[in-house]
Amino acid sequence: MASKPKRPDAAPVVIVGAGLAGLACAKVLDLNGISSIIFEASNHIGGKVATTVTDGVTIDRGFQVYLPDYPEGRRFFDHESLELQPLFRGITFDLPSGGRATLSFGEDRIEFAKSLRYISSPSDILNAARTIARSRALPQDGGQVMDLLARSSALRSTIVEPFLQGVYLGEARRVSVQELRFLWDRFRHGGASLPAAGMNALAQQLASSFMESIILDAQVSAVASRSITLADGHTVASEVTVLATSADVTASLLPGVLHDVVYSTVGALTLIAPEPIDLGTSVYVPSLRPGPILTVTDLSAVAPIYNRRAGHLVSVSYRPTGSNAHTTALNQLRATFGPVVDTWELLDVTVIDKALPITPPSSVLRTSENLVGDGLVLAGDYLESASINGALRSGRKAARTVMEKISGVGSRLEPRVK
Template identity: 30%
Template sequence: MHDVVVIGAGLAGLRCAGLLATHGLDVAVIEAADAVGGRQRTDIVDGFRLDRGFQVLNPAYPALRRSVDLDSLALGSFPVGVQVRTADGMAELRHPVRHPLSILASVRSGLVTPQDAVALARWAAPALVLPLSRLAQYDLPLRDGWDAAGLRGPLRTAVLEPFLAGVLAEGRGETSNAFARLLVRYFALGRPGLPAQGIAAVPEQLAAHARADGAVMHLGRGVERISAAGSDIEVGVIDGDPLRAARVVVAVGPDAVADLTGLPAPETNGLQTWWFATAEPPIGSALLAVDGRGRGRGPVVNTVVMTHTVPSYAPAGRHLIAATCLLPHGAAAADETDVRRHLGEIWGTDVSTWELIRRDDIVDALPAQPAPLDPARSPRHAERVYVAGDHRDTASIQGALASGERAARTLLLDAGIRGTRG
């Protein structure tokens, strides 16, 4: 008999479990996969570190700074900017405040007109001073938000649209304008990067903290149901004995939450990531690259030489290139021929000799965030049953961690537990 069973060892579940264990509760975490992390997993394949899809970690996320020792992750940081394939070659746009000497080059690229620069500032500035709740008061789709700000030129069509398509996992501009502004704020304040040991280092650290405070992890054990058992909750374990607890937190991904709770399945957006290896990188820059020549050119929404930022992602003498495509529900996935053709156009080089290491199709990569943006949902689901996950907050690492914190606070309040321990 446990005080709490947390179902799911993703970021939300691990953060929740760690906080509950810190307060002296008997906590068991049960996870169907063979390791913690949920969608934040890293595999070693032929000496390469492959995250489950292209990931970035933004140290500007407040919940991340509260949860994780960032220094111990040995983060490699991507440059704050983007390189854009145009009809005339490759142009670079960098953060104008951090790289003021790049402003002239940005203007000469033809991608930043004075009108666009003013419109972008008009669109983004409120996010630097207003909380998300204020930004979402009069929310609308991102495309309409850009229209209202007067952002219609090449900075939008050649840079922001392809860049944010990979971030939001959709390219139609249907995502909440408030949420997109929030993400741009985090990009402006932080330097996204990756841990030297891969994105899995984040959940592994959360799990280590939770274990140190007494939480027990049960991996490789799926859950088929939760049900009331007198004054307790019974968690039915597939091919195993059930667990009993006074309270249960359901912290599974958007693909599984409906089966355990009866809640409507959250809408999701999908992403596909291709991992290629080569001895010679196509370029010396670590900037993320997008195709700014207009829609319909090819399936790749962004590509980057990972090893220019995190050399530990490849064996010595080798480089790792990631290429990300959208993976719409009900639509055909991109094939290797089209991906290679498009990569060759973006990088301006022959990619036929690149070795394909793996392709990741993440159907439920991110919860959809259409306008108007829903406020963070209460974790209370039923008596003594709570729900956590980025689908209950914002579609990000920040949202997952914040949702786990909210579930823990609510459970402790309901249990009448105050203070730092017990």
């Protein structure tokens, strides 16, 4: 946890928000010998990547995973010290004939296509393959996956849609083919993982060399071209300010800079099951059973270190629509795993509002660059992609803009892809 440094009256660079975007920006500046001061409204660093440890159980704020093949992650993180706990490289889904099957993304495309025969006809698979191949020629954001795959396609309803719903927290409609391809390749090459100490370990590692520059519980209430003002009225002058907040906060601090950004909202249940559930280290994305559940994961199987209590730690993400959504999710769990679910202990229910920006990044900025005013630079996942990779990338780009502004040249040093 960051200490509480004295609030300065002036700093060369002020960063608003200690999420991954703000921290990545500070890290690149730090590498180049430029110190920044970071004001964070909440009492922790990492923003959406939050973790609590209670009674021997590690709970991330919502089911989240880190993909070790994220190019930006490979720049910024030392994977070894994160002690990444791998998930299975695939998903478990419902079979139209009943039961469930697990599909490996693997490296081998032919084997993957062959394994699809249990859910789809050869012509359906061929059509989908052709669509994906044709999509290479499309421009960025040139086509949405769900529009390109035929509505009748079993591949779409059984695998692609539930997979995208799970990743994009219930909002699959606006995902472009390029995004799906990027994601799929990351899963195939590196799988998914959890840091042993929880997802917030990403933020702790990123900030370790400049923790003393982070001021927590410091909400910024106004931003001008050469200063920011905190909620208690304290003003800090700066040469450059980086606004590394989510799109809605950025829009309220700097009206007129962004178009409206739509966000998804997601719910998360954490339970303890006395026995392992039948998923191994795979993530189950239900498709054929009606209900709000997006993903089910046996975290104890993936990352035993997450649970020091008896039993298996189960994480469920769900669409929190309707007044009783979490009860409906529990009913769906019962329908899927049987009456044994009544013996599971419900440890935590959390609803995360404004979880992921769904609006395509190309439709967000009213200007063409992240420098939006005299000395005002933007960073945040909504500018690149709704992911850890997108947040880090936006922070790295913001640091370049800051350095161009301060010294006339972009970053001389950037973390290299490992």
